Amino acid sequence: MVLLEIQNITKIFGGLIALRDVSFDINRSEIVGLIGPNGAGKSTLFNIISGFHHPDKGRILFKDRQINGLQVDRIARMGIGRIFQEPTLFMQETIFENVLSGFHRHYREAAWKALLHTPAANREERIKKNKAIEILEFMELSALSGELAANLPHGRQRVLAIAIALASEPDLLLLDEPVTGMNPSETTTMIEKIRQIRGRGITVLIVEHDMRAVMSLCDRIVVLNLGVKLVEGTPDRIKSDERVIEAYLGKQVI
Ligand SMILES: Nc1ncnc2c1ncn2[C@@H]1O[C@H](COP(=O)(O)OP(=O)(O)OP(=O)(O)O)[C@@H](O)[C@H]1O
Numbered sequence: 001m002v003l004l005e006i007q008n009i010t011k012i013f014g015g016l017i018a019l020r021d022v023s024f025d026i027n028r029s030e031i032v033g034l035i036g037p038n039g040a041g042k043s044t045l046f047n048i049i050s051g052f053h054h055p056d057k058g059r060i061l062f063k064d065r066q067i068n069g070l071q072v073d074r075i076a077r078m079g080i081g082r083i084f085q086e087p088t089l090f091m092q093e094t095i096f097e098n099v100l101s102g103f104h105r106h107y108r109e110a111a112w113k114a115l116l117h118t119p120a121a122n123r124e125e126r127i128k129k130n131k132a133i134e135i136l137e138f139m140e141l142s143a144l145s146g147e148l149a150a151n152l153p154h155g156r157q158r159v160l161a162i163a164i165a166l167a168s169e170p171d172l173l174l175l176d177e178p179v180t181g182m183n184p185s186e187t188t189t190m191i192e193k194i195r196q197i198r199g200r201g202i203t204v205l206i207v208e209h210d211m212r213a214v215m216s217l218c219d220r221i222v223v224l225n226l227g228v229k230l231v232e233g234t235p236d237r238i239k240s241d242e243r244v245i246e247a248y249l250g251k252q253v254i
Pocket residue numbers: 013016018036037038039040041042043044045085
């Protein structure tokens with residue numbers, strides 16, 4: 001069953017065509033990889049799906065509803081979470097506080113009501129805290145929950161970014177380079193964690209240059225090059241596709 005439909009997306013920045021007529025679907029509970037050389041348009045497509053950019057042409061359907069044109073917050077509330085390629089943590093807040101910040105858009109009681117301690121606000125506060133504890137356990141960050149985000153090593157900061165995204169209870173999670181900069185053992189742990197995230201019923205679209213991670217995780221891979229979709233298919237098909245090897249994989253050992 002299709003969850004996200006990307007239909008004929010074109011995005012132009014000034015004179016530069018960042019994406020040209022890109023189309024593909026993502027089914028529920030799939031892990032789909034989006035790969036391609038630097039500047040291929042991968043992050044731009046993430047920005048369009050999550051509402052930070054608007055396409056010049058084409059549309060995005062999520063759960064059968066058109067979402068391009070909607071506000072970023074609205075799209076997040078509909079069930080799309082993401083981590084950015086660049087760090088976006090609140091560095092001077094604790095890990096626990098960072099995860100709590102991920103809930104904000106999801107709960108009805110306004111922050112000022114929480115300050116007044118109305119019964120409804122107190123109840124939501126308790127639910128949020130319990131969920132944050134559960135997410136930190138799931139992401140294996142509990143022992144560090146009182147640490148400042150700034151004190152975490154790079155690999156753990158990426159794990160925390162995912163924990164924050166999970167707080168909004170997404171149906172679709174967009175991961176922009178989750179293992180880039182990680183050492184091999186952190187990468188292995190993250191690959192397993194992403195599998196467990198899918199095990200929770202969350203669909204995953206992942207941009208990543210680490211081909212070991214992409215090939216072992218993804219059910220299907222879409223390859224972009226210079227803003228154009230080159231090919232899509234299973235990891236085995238992508239690995240042996242001459243056009244992909246020429247444009248991107250080169251002589252990488254996978
Ligand atoms: N806000 C912007 N304004 C102008 N040009 C942009 C903007 N965002 C992206 N671009 C350009 O669009 C093209 C695609 O960039 P994008 O960041 O989507 O690539 P990418 O595939 O994510 O690359 P990387 O693997 O290096 O992260 C690039 O040429 C980039 O310079």
